[in-house]
Amino acid sequence: MNDSTQVVLTTCPRDCYDSCGIAVVRRGGVVSQVRGDPAHPVSRGTLCPKCSLGYNHEWRDPAVRLTRPLRRCGPKGEGRYEPVSWDAAAAAIAERLTETVARAGAHTILSTHYTGTISLLASLLPMRFFHRLGAAEVTPDTICNMAGHAALGYMYGTSLDGFDPRTVGDAACILLWGVNPAVSGPHVFEHWLQTAPGTVVVVDPIRSATARAAHLHLQPYPGSDAALAFAMLHVMRREGLLDRSFIEAHTLGWDELEGELADCTPEWAERATGVPAAKIEQAARLYARGPSLLWLGQGLQRQRHGGNVMRACAVLPAATGNLCKPGAGFLYLNWNLPGRGIDEAYLTAPHLRKTAATAVSQMDLAAWLEDAGRSQALFCWNINIAASNPQQARLRAALAREDLFTVVLDLFQTDTADYADFVLPAASFLEFDDLVASYFMPSLSAQVKAMEPPGEALPNQEIFRRLSRAMSYSEPELFETDAQVLAELMQRSGLGRDFASLAAVGTIPVPAVPAIQFDGMAFPTPSGKVEIASARAERDGHPRVPRPTVDPRPAASRLRLLSPASPWHLNDSFGNVEKAEVQAGPASVCLHPEDAAARGLQDGSVALLHNDTGGLRLRVVLSDDVPRGVALTHKGRWPRREGAGANVNVLNPGEKSDMGESTCVHGTEVTVEPAGA
Numbered sequence: 294m295n296d297s298t299q300v301v302l303t304t305c306p307r308d309c310y311d312s313c314g315i316a317v318v319r320r321g322g323v324v325s326q327v328r329g330d331p332a333h334p335v336s337r338g339t340l341c342p343k344c345s346l347g348y349n350h351e352w353r354d355p356a357v358r359l360t361r362p363l364r365r366c367g368p369k370g371e372g373r374y375e376p377v378s379w380d381a382a383a384a385a386i387a388e389r390l391t392e393t394v395a396r397a398g399a400h401t402i403l404s405t406h407y408t409g410t411i412s413l414l415a416s417l418l419p420m421r422f423f424h425r426l427g428a429a430e431v432t433p434d435t436i437c438n439m440a441g442h443a444a445l446g447y448m449y450g451t452s453l454d455g456f457d458p459r460t461v462g463d464a465a466c467i468l469l470w471g472v473n474p475a476v477s478g479p480h481v482f483e484h485w486l487q488t489a490p491g492t493v494v495v496v497d498p499i500r501s502a503t504a505r506a507a508h509l510h511l512q513p514y515p516g517s518d519a520a521l522a523f524a525m526l527h528v529m530r531r532e533g534l535l536d537r538s539f540i541e542a543h544t545l546g547w548d549e550l551e552g553e554l555a556d557c558t559p560e561w562a563e564r565a566t567g568v569p570a571a572k573i574e575q576a577a578r579l580y581a582r583g584p585s586l587l588w589l590g591q592g593l594q595r596q597r598h599g600g601n602v603m604r605a606c607a608v609l610p611a612a613t614g615n616l617c618k619p620g621a622g623f624l625y626l627n628w629n630l631p632g633r634g635i636d637e638a639y640l641t642a643p644h645l646r647k648t649a650a651t652a653v654s655q656m657d658l659a660a661w662l663e664d665a666g667r668s669q670a671l672f673c674w675n676i677n678i679a680a681s682n683p684q685q686a687r688l689r690a691a692l693a694r695e696d697l698f699t700v701v702l703d704l705f706q707t708d709t710a711d712y713a714d715f716v717l718p719a720a721s722f723l724e725f726d727d728l729v730a731s732y733f734m735p736s737l738s739a740q741v742k743a744m745e746p747p748g749e750a751l752p753n754q755e756i757f758r759r760l761s762r763a764m765s766y767s768e769p770e771l772f773e774t775d776a777q778v779l780a781e782l783m784q785r786s787g788l789g790r791d792f793a794s795l796a797a798v799g800t801i802p803v804p805a806v807p808a809i810q811f812d813g814m815a816f817p818t819p820s821g822k823v824e825i826a827s828a829r830a831e832r833d834g835h836p837r838v839p840r841p842t843v844d845p846r847p848a849a850s851r852l853r854l855l856s857p858a859s860p861w862h863l864n865d866s867f868g869n870v871e872k873a874e875v876q877a878g879p880a881s882v883c884l885h886p887e888d889a890a891a892r893g894l895q896d897g898s899v900a901l902l903h904n905d906t907g908g909l910r911l912r913v914v915l916s917d918d919v920p921r922g923v924a925l926t927h928k929g930r931w932p933r934r935e936g937a938g939a940n941v942n943v944l945n946p947g948e949k950s951d952m953g954e955s956t957c958v959h960g961t962e963v964t965v966e967p968a969g970a
């Protein structure tokens with residue numbers, strides 16, 4: 294018997310700013326523990342509690358995981374299934390798809406997917422199959438961050454090339470706007486932000502854990518950030534803190550915005566945003582003096598005018614010359630894959646698509662799925678729409694359509710899987726080789742197989758190879774093995790390494806030395822300048838320049854409901870991890886004591902939250918971490934594990950923000966009252 298100890302270095306591919314290095318300990322050939330890699334610069338030997346619980350329990354428990362392909366044998370939504378062989382499942386799915394293409398057209402087959410894993414093969418290689426099929430694509434980012442991408446695209450030409458976090462030592466000020474890394478990137482928070490020498494300023498309506506640890510916290514009412522940004526610009530202009538020569542040389546349209554600033558005094562902004570004028574002045578001075586880093590959160594842009602908010606905030610670096618030098622710049626997502634040597638087009642093979650792609654916003658998914666003319670079949674992979682998408686009740690009713698042929702790939706029997714005609718068991722990141730590109734740190738990491746998948750589970754990409762074979766497709770791109778793709782990717786990357794040599798070290802920095810964002814003042818916009826005024830935005834029906842917008846506050850009886858990231862969940866992953874569930878406690882809503890008292894609610898009472906979209910009972914927690922007028926709960930619970938069979942998205946109307954057909958979930962409004970009323 295082999296009782297030796299072996300450590301496999303791998304990488305966490307959850308949708309998180311951290312992308313932690315992991316050490317998988319194997320004893321006697323069996324995985325005994327999944328923990329942080331002590332040598333990894335981000336995780337430094339510990340995993341966050343949620344991943345540690347998940348990866349050491351449910352994720353490695355064959356009794357909890359999906360292990361065999363399943364065929365539905367009861368009504369949709371009920372979750373009754375019988376195991377079938379991979380061959381039988383693939384043949385039946387292929388037959389139905391072929392028939393659907395012939396009868397209704399491939400555009401009636403919808404593919405919805407997101408970031409259940411962000412590893413490159415498991416998240417991108419299946420695109421080859423869907424391009425070949427000609428399926429409609431549910432635009433992935435519309436559930437998360439598309440408004441911000443659109444906004445930064447207008448102004449800077451890209452949203453994917455942020456500041457290099459390794460230059461933080463040069464930053465005198467770090468401004469975090471609508472991002473809460475203490476929760477959404479706990480290791481980045483601990484090992485990057487908390488050790489940074491600069492002054493930390495946080496803008497968040499909630500006194501979040503990140504805000505509590507900051508030197509200065511500005512607490513605007515949700516959806517009022519554009520006004521706050523304009524007031525900061527007003528102060529900078531009044532006090533001569535603008536970088537006129539940078540503005541002159543490298544921006545377009547400043548004069549169209551400047552006229553607007555006169556009225557945007559700190560006193561005006563105090564009334565509009567709730568932030569004291571003195572704090573606005575303090576933040577403006579700190580940031581303008583610089584060098585300053587600006588981290589624009591994904592939470593920030595999930596508002597009705599989220600695109601405009603992002604544009605307004607993104608004026609700050611250009612107006613103060615906090616760009617193109619160490620310790621300066623802004624970051625949304627560092628997700629420029631080609632910039633890291635990854636040939637994205639090779640991975641996804643868009644040339645396999647022969648007809649124009651139909652694009653569907655996640656905000657419209659329920660409407661599409663209830664319309665048989667627009668949807669005959671649905672693939673869900675790397676996403677749990679019955680938990681994370683808006684209009685939860687309407688979406689579930691649509692998913693229950695008997696004639697909507699549905700295939701779900703997941704590790705677990707989720708709420709979404711309960712509506713599938715076929716549930717296909719996916720392998721977890723511990724069970725196959727892949728690559729991970731962090732969207733915060735500029736790095737490339739190996740995901741290394743540490744154990745066999747349970748039962749007959751397979752990596753996403755192998756599942757689609759099997760479906761390609763069953764469809765009798767012949768394009769060689771559809772059949773390249775993982776080993777071939779990894780070898781080709783590494784070879785094309787120009788990094789001078791193969792997969793094995795990357796796996797030996799786990800993570801490498803790419804580029805090797807810290808980079809300067811927009812080095813050489815090269816902005817990939819049509820003019821080559823920072824387009825504060827954007828003709829492209831105007832053509833798309835938006836204002837030419839950002840505006841000092843303030844979203845109207847809810848009517849007196851209503852509250853704004855924010856539902857950001859929870860420390861015990863990673864989106865809807867870990868919603869079924871029992872020990873995390875215990876730590877998270879029952880679903881709750883945080884209210885300001887005065888808002889609670891005005892509604893006859895106390896700490897521990899049960900409140901009914903409702904609006905035109907739905908209703909949900911939550912336990913009340915009182916806290917002045919939330920301002921008056923705002924209610925706070927968290928995303929990430931599995932509807933099936935809640936008493937009412939629903940989570941917060943039963944309240945989410947699925948309205949679109951101003952740009953990118955994207956979510957404005959943090960703009961949701963609810964009436965809150967005692968549950969008995």
Ligand SMILES: Nc1nc2c(c(=O)[nH]1)N[C@H]1C(S)=C(S)[C@@H](COP(=O)(O)OP(=O)(O)OC[C@H]3O[C@@H](n4cnc5c(=O)[nH]c(N)nc54)[C@H](O)[C@@H]3O)O[C@H]1N2
Nearest residue numbers: 408409410437675676677681702703719856864865866928
């Ligand atoms: N109310 C509210 N709702 C929100 C948000 C919010 O702030 N508030 N945030 C939104 C945001 S930002 C996002 S990104 C979405 C995310 O929401 P989801 O996409 O639903 O969440 P995830 O947990 O990332 O992943 C979905 C599924 O992927 C599965 N998975 C993991 N690895 C693999 C794999 O290798 N293969 C396959 N096939 N499946 C795998 C997991 O088991 C999980 O069930 O939620 C959105 N919903």
Ligand SMILES: Nc1nc2c(c(=O)[nH]1)N[C@H]1C(S)=C(S)[C@@H](COP(=O)(O)OP(=O)(O)OC[C@H]3O[C@@H](n4cnc5c(=O)[nH]c(N)nc54)[C@H](O)[C@@H]3O)O[C@H]1N2
Nearest residue numbers: 471472473477496515516590591592857858859862863864
């Ligand atoms: N533990 C954990 N980590 C996660 C996730 C998770 O679910 N759990 N999800 C992952 C995913 S998919 C994503 S997209 C990221 C998201 O991570 P973040 O970018 O941090 O986004 P959120 O958690 O949605 O919200 C961050 C903060 O924005 C604030 N906010 C809401 N509305 C406004 C507003 O109008 N103005 C301002 N200034 N602030 C506002 C919220 O109060 C919240 O504290 O996190 C990733 N990491």
Ligand SMILES: [Mo]
Nearest residue numbers: 308437438591
């Ligand atoms: Mo997200």
